[in-house]
Amino acid sequence: MAQDRSLQVQDELNDPLEHRLKARRLLQIANVLFGVLLLIGAQSLLAGHWLNTSLVAAALLLVALGRYLNRRGAVTASINLVICSLTALVTLSLWFSQGLYSGGLLAYPAILIVTGMVAGLRLFIAVLLSMLLAVALMTYAALSGLQSFEPLPLGLGRMFNVSSILLVCAAAVWLLASDLRKTLLRLRREIRRVQQSEANFAHLAQHDALTNLPNRVLIRDRMEQAIAQARRYQKRVALLFLDLDNFKTINDSLGHGTGDELLKAVAQRLQASVRDMDSVSRLGGDEFLIVVADVDSLAAVSAVARQVQEKLAHPFVLKGMQVVSTLSIGIALYPEDGEDFDTLLKHADVAMYQAKSSGRNAFCFFDAQLNDASHERLTLELDLRQALRRNELLLHYQPIVELASGRLLAVEALIRWRHPLQGMIGPERFIPLAEQSGLIVEIGEWVLQEACRQAMLWQAAGLMPFVVSVNLSAVQFRRGDMEALVRKVLGSTGLPAERLELELTESILLQDSQAFIDLLGRLKALGVGLSIDDFGTGYSSLAYLQRFQVNKLKIDQSFVRNLQGNPQDQAIVTAIIQMAKSLQLLTTAEGIEDETTRALLAGLGCDQGQGYLFAEPLTAQALAAFAQRQMLAV
Structure with a gap:
């Protein structure tokens, strides 16, 4: 109690x-x-x-x-x-x-x-x-x-x-x-309040809080309903994936508050651009979706896309300022591009990026071939990220010889990728991908380290001394500390600096900044050689040759292979050799495949050459055997 x-x-x-x-x-x-x-x-x-x-x-x-x-x-x-x-x-x-x-x-x-x-x-x-x-x-x-x-x-x-x-x-x-x-009155009020709260929660669960547009959950349901209707009456449904162009610039420069106001204004215009039977959704960020139901033809979908872009072409007035924003639109169609929401969304996203790459403020229909290429590129990039860790990359070495005597002077390190499924992949397939993704910095460091390490192994084996030449990417100069890297590699491997040559593309030299010129000066001060690869295919200029003080010009193989039967190519090669001699630079001709071409280049005064006439790119072991034969021949 x-x-x-x-x-x-x-x-x-x-x-x-x-x-x-x-x-x-x-x-x-x-x-x-x-x-x-x-x-x-x-x-x-x-x-x-x-x-x-x-x-x-x-x-x-x-x-x-x-x-x-x-x-x-x-x-x-x-x-x-x-x-x-x-x-x-x-x-x-x-x-x-x-x-x-x-x-x-x-x-x-x-x-x-x-x-x-x-x-x-x-x-x-x-x-x-x-x-x-x-x-x-x-x-x-x-x-x-x-x-x-x-x-x-x-x-x-x-x-x-x-x-x-x-x-x-x-x-x-x-x-x-x-x-x-x-x-009872309070109970009824509480019941109404709970019912209103449940309705609000249900609304929030299916709508975007900023624009009050349907969110991904609700637009998925509406898309599935539209697909079911289209399947019954043999119609099409279009899913438009919209992305604001340069929204990040607007958001960063004018503030997130202004960015939110822009998104709300865009949502209102999008709703005003479509029929009542169509649905507009905010997917997140500056991305929107439009479900166009009961489609008769591609022309009708194109008309919707153009109408949307025209609506957004008019400036927005935000906080007393006029802001112009355009849209890139990707379009996927049921049933041609997919039979469910997730597939259509993925394909519309791919088409949207294609629209952006074509210049923005455009719309593109999904293309299966482009999607396959994008998927292959993405898969290759993912595999490439694992290639270094799995020791799948390797170097081949192509000899560079003196044209007059045939004596081995240098080797060019050429990267290869031994893919576990696709076999040997050449650099023309994966190097552009590595440059776009930034992996070229890590790969470039590995190439430099491995080439210098192998050069010291050849020296330890008693081979004649020769230079190892390594190609560099413009991305490496922009994102890496080349001077520190070269110092570290030379220090860790013990390779003399004069036995290393760095090959630069003309696109690297176009940076033409004082900081870049100073960097090349410091690299030369270390004792390494500098050469310009594929000379003549880019912005060839005496001005940058004088400023950068390179040691060698490599004549691109596109001029060498047709040298005998093409007077124009012969004139270009002759001019390059004479220009190099006037600047006291060496010349190396790439792509020499026959004795006649070698003799002609030697007669024109070219110093060095490489190509299948002398040897194809070789493994480190095969290159050692090639060098041994050179020593015996001497």
Whole structure:
């Protein structure tokens, strides 16, 4: 029991609203009781019923004390005092008057109603049991002759007392009904609030918070419905993947707030550009989707794409500024490009990137061949990222000889990729990919390290000294510290600097900045040689030859292979050789495949040559054997 009491008090403390409600209801009932008791007391006094007058006076004092305790915050004590004292006083009044014949018996139900409103279950049961006990006791007393109860004639006094008790009951029932009505009203409001919250949550789960457009979840559902409809009526559905051009620039320069305003304005224009049966969605960031249902022809889809682009071509006014934004659009069609949302989305994304690569502010339909090429490129790039770790890259070496004597002077390191599935892959396939992805920096470091390491192995094997030539990419100059790399490789391998030659493409030399010129000067100061690869195919200029002070020009094989039967190529090669001699530069001809071409180049004054006439690119072991034969020939 003590534990129940403790829990009740704790519940009241934890629910201050219920505590205040009980206090207010008790005060209201006490006020009604106070007024009714005054009336009953006055009537008893006038009728000369001194016992009843005394009991009513005691009740008034106890109710007044209860009101006082209630106002002081002792709500539980006030409830116990008022309920228990009234029950006791009513019982005494019944015992000393008419017993169960008395109209005061109606006070019992009134007290029970009040108890149920303001008290706990334990007090309610205690009061009910005490009333039942009192009724049983009075019945026993009447039957045993212990007490005599005689009904008095009906009169105004009884009517007055019964009416007063009914008034108390009415007040209590009204307050109880009022509480029930308010509770039901609050419950209905809470139900509506929960329903609204659920509706809001459902809306947020299917819509973008910024633009209020359908999100990926909802657009997937609408796309699937459109596909089902198109399948039934043999129609098409188009999925347009839209990406804002240069949105990052706008976002970074004008701020994210302005970027959000632009996205909301774009969403409004997109919705105004399509039919009611079509759907616009924000996929995320600056990417949007449009589902065009019930498509008859490609021309109709093209018209939608053009209309969208025309809508967005007009400037947006954001924070007093005019902002122009264009769209790149990729289009995938059901059923030609896919039969489900995920496939169509992937293909529309591919088409969108094709639109961007074609100059932006354009739209492209999905092309399966382009997709296959993109997939192959992506797969090759992923494999290339693992190639170094898996030791799949290797170097072949092509000899560079003196044209006059055939003596081995140098070797050019040429990278190969031994792919586990595709076999040997040449650099023309994967080097452009490595440059675009940035992998060329890591690959270039490996090539330089491996070529220098192999040169030292040849030297340790007693081969004649010759130069190893390594090609460099423009990306390596932009993203790597070439001077530090060359120093580190020469230091770690022990290769003399004069035995290393770095081949530069003309695109590298076009950087033509003071920092680049200083870098080449520092590399030359280390003692390494510099040559220009594929000379004549790019921006050939005497100016940069003088500024960069290279050691050698390599004549591109496109001029060498047709040298005998093409006077124009012969004139170009002659001019390159003469220019090189005037600048005191060496020349190396690439792609020599026959003796006649070698003799002609030697006659023109070319110093060195490489090509299949002398040897194809060789493995390190085969190159060692080639060099051994050279030594024996000498």
